[in-house]
Amino acid sequence: MLEHTDEGAIGIVLNRPSETPLDDVFPEWRAIASAPATVFAGGPVSPDAVIALARSERATNDEEPTDGWVEIAGDLGTVDLARDPLDLGIPLDALRVFVGYAGWGAGQLESELAQGGWFVVAAEPDDPFGDEPEHMWRRVLRRQRTRVAMFAQYPDDVTTN
Numbered sequence: 001m002l003e004h005t006d007e008g009a010i011g012i013v014l015n016r017p018s019e020t021p022l023d024d025v026f027p028e029w030r031a032i033a034s035a036p037a038t039v040f041a042g043g044p045v046s047p048d049a050v051i052a053l054a055r056s057e058r059a060t061n062d063e064e065p066t067d068g069w070v071e072i073a074g075d076l077g078t079v080d081l082a083r084d085p086l087d088l089g090i091p092l093d094a095l096r097v098f099v100g101y102a103g104w105g106a107g108q109l110e111s112e113l114a115q116g117g118w119f120v121v122a123a124e125p126d127d128p129f130g131d132e133p134e135h136m137w138r139r140v141l142r143r144q145r146t147r148v149a150m151f152a153q154y155p156d157d158v159t160t161n
Contacts, residue, residue, distance in 0.1 A: 002051070002072060002101070009104040012042035012051055014096075015133040022097060029085055032095045034129040042098030049101060052079040053128055055094040066090050075125065094129035119148050 001011045020039040023030050029052070030037055042051055055075050066089045068080040079088065079095065104112070112118060121144055130136055141152035 002078070004109070006106060008106050009109045011102045012040075012053065012098045013102060014040070014128050015136040016041040017133055018099070026081055026097060029081060029095060029097065032085055032092045034094045034096055035131040036133070040096055040098045040133070042100045043102035045101050045103040047100045049099070050081060051098045051101060052081050053077075053096050053098065054079045054092045055125065055129065056090045056092050058090050076128070094126075096129060119151070121148065 001009060003010045017036050017038045017040050022033050022037045022039055025039060032054075042049075053072075054069075054077060056069070056077065057075050068083040068088050069077050069090060071077040075093075079092065081097070085092070113120065119141070121140060123140075124143075127136060127140060130139070132139075138152045141149055143149075
């Protein structure tokens with residue numbers, strides 16, 4: 001979840017790498033990118049929108065705002081890819097680039113949550129940047145201390161169960 005207001009919510013799907021290498025579209029950011037260094041499908045809304053999610057430990061310690069960096073939570077934020085990575089002013093520890101995003105209208109996400117349509121769990125700092133994004137869903141569920149953990153055992157295709 002990147003933003004949640006009374007008007008709606010915006011988030012990105014974290015575990016869908018595409019076949020497009022990051023080098024093909026943003027080669028200057030390749031050195032900072034987390035493996036796999038590909039562009040990720042962030043969601044079905046605005047497939048022309050590009051969002052760069054990054055982590056910087058130093059960003060949380062800086063008193064001064066940094067151009068090109070927007071904090072989301074703690075050391076997690078978004079980065080302006082139009083800037084030169086060397087001119088950003090803060091070191092990045094991890095980076096992922098997403099095309100498109102997920103969006104909800106006013107009250108829509110709240111309704112889906114009330115109906116039990118989502119698991120709400122705590123994130124760990126490496127969740128968005130792990131080198132095996134296709135296994136992230138199971139990894140996050142497995143570490144839960146509630147019945148939610150059992151969903152990590154579901155087959156990829158539940159119709160084959």
